[in-house]
Amino acid sequence: MNWNDVRKEFPVCEKYVYLNPAGGSPLSTSAAKEGIRFYNEMNQFGDTLYEEWMDQAACVRDKLAKFIGATPEEIAFTSNTSQGMNFVSHMLKNKGNVLTMKNEFPSSTLPWLNIGFNVVMIEPNGVYYPINKIEASINSDTRILVSSYIQYSTGFRQDLEALGNLCKKYNLIFVVNATQAMGIFPIDVEKSNIDFLVFSGLKWATAGYGAGGLFIRKKWLSKLKLPFVGWQSVVNPGLMDNQQTSLRPEASALEGGCPSFPTVFALGGAIDLFNKIGKKNVMNRVLELSGYLSGELIKYDFDVISPIDEAHRSGIVMIKTQNAPEIVRCLNEKKIIVSSRGAGIRVSVSIFNNHNDIDIFIHEAKSVQHLF
Numbered sequence: 010m011n012w013n014d015v016r017k018e019f020p021v022c023e024k025y026v027y028l029n030p031a032g033g034s035p036l037s038t039s040a041a042k043e044g045i046r047f048y049n050e051m052n053q054f055g056d057t058l059y060e061e062w063m064d065q066a067a068c069v070r071d072k073l074a075k076f077i078g079a080t081p082e083e084i085a086f087t088s089n090t091s092q093g094m095n096f097v098s099h100m101l102k103n104k105g106n107v108l109t110m111k112n113e114f115p116s117s118t119l120p121w122l123n124i125g126f127n128v129v130m131i132e133p134n135g136v137y138y139p140i141n142k143i144e145a146s147i148n149s150d151t152r153i154l155v156s157s158y159i160q161y162s163t164g165f166r167q168d169l170e171a172l173g174n175l176c177k178k179y180n181l182i183f184v185v186n187a188t189q190a191m192g193i194f195p196i197d198v199e200k201s202n203i204d205f206l207v208f209s210g211l212k213w214a215t216a217g218y219g220a221g222g223l224f225i226r227k228k229w230l231s232k233l234k235l236p237f238v239g240w241q242s243v244v245n246p247g248l249m250d251n252q253q254t255s256l257r258p259e260a261s262a263l264e265g266g267c268p269s270f271p272t273v274f275a276l277g278g279a280i281d282l283f284n285k286i287g288k289k290n291v292m293n294r295v296l297e298l299s300g301y302l303s304g305e306l307i308k309y310d311f312d313v314i315s316p317i318d319e320a321h322r323s324g325i326v327m328i329k330t331q332n333a334p335e336i337v338r339c340l341n342e343k344k345i346i347v348s349s350r351g352a353g354i355r356v357s358v359s360i361f362n363n364h365n366d367i368d369i370f371i372h373e374a375k376s377v378q379h380l381f
């Protein structure tokens with residue numbers, strides 16, 4: 010794999026040492042081109058291409074479905090994780106207690122709390138959520154398990170297959186927030202027994218703001234009432250019958266109206282690049298870079314709190330410090346982009362990074378090590 014060519018897809022790398030895909034990733038050129046193409050076409054041709062754009066959006070839906078082992082009927086486009094999670098919480102209203110992790114990002118928890126779910130939070134062991142600890146937290150009232158694939162504030166990567174098996178054993182509805190993994194760490198909704206999955210395309214997916222997705226397992230589409238609808242939610246939208254309420258048993262019915270073409274197309278372009286590189290290559294590259302980064306940090310006595318074992322490592326490496334905002338400011342001034350989160354500084358590495366980025370970061374971090 011020629012990683013220099015991949016890096017060229019991300020011109021931001023010429024301006025910054027960009028170590029913040031966990032906060033917001035640059036768009037790949039493949040993704041950006043697709044969004045720009047739409048705006049140019051609408052600028053030049055008005056709405057005359059509507060049918061073509063609808064067909065192209067259907068192709069992106071197929072692509073996204075394949076990418077996570079789902080069928081197109083099980084995929085809805087959303088604008089972000091919060092929207093997707095609200096769709097799920099409203100679909101599952103009154104289904105019973107939610108069990109989740111203490112350090113989840115608010116988009117994973119607030120949509121449940123807001124409509125009155127009893128949400129029980131599991132304390133981590135350090136930064137880990139071991140499967141046996143989750144199992145011990147299940148009781149007869151637990152019906153729904155909500156977990157991030159990768160925790161945003163620690164980088165802990167959950168074993169989705171093991172958690173999916175646990176949900177099967179206890180007949181729990183398994184809801185996954187994949188925002189900190191999408192694009193980089195392969196997802197197979199079948200293998201992992203996932204019922205619902207949400208993600209935002211802004212981070213690792215390199216698809217930008219407003220590009221998100223939702224997976225709903227087919228069995229739920231026939232069992233549960235869709236909480237939100239619009240003119241395109243019905244079996245035959247072309248009739249524009251304002252009294253017809255026979256809804257399509259497809260996740261896309263939740264979209265209600267017309268798709269957000271530019272963000273959907275950008276997501277398609279982003280997935281094309283991942284497919285071109287290959288899922289395994291992508292994951293291995295990020296694991297290799299995060300392994301190198303954490304190894305160097307530990308060598309120079311920085312306090313790394315993220316998992317370093319390969320089974321639970323991700324692209325996120327957290328360095329513990331009380332002084333994160335000041336250190337982040339110093340590094341940003343040197344065009345090194347990292348963020349302040351949770352217990353310290355979050356450094357994240359993706360397919361556009363290389364060893365030189367990490368060496369520059371380590372060098373500059375050492376120069377302000379007294380602030381850590």
Ligand SMILES: Cc1ncc(COP(=O)(O)O)c(C=O)c1O
Pocket residue numbers: 031032088089090091092114116117157159160161186188189208209
């Ligand atoms: C795990 C996780 N989910 C979701 C989000 C963002 O939420 P939304 O897509 O609703 O803006 C973040 C942002 O940091 C995150 O880390």
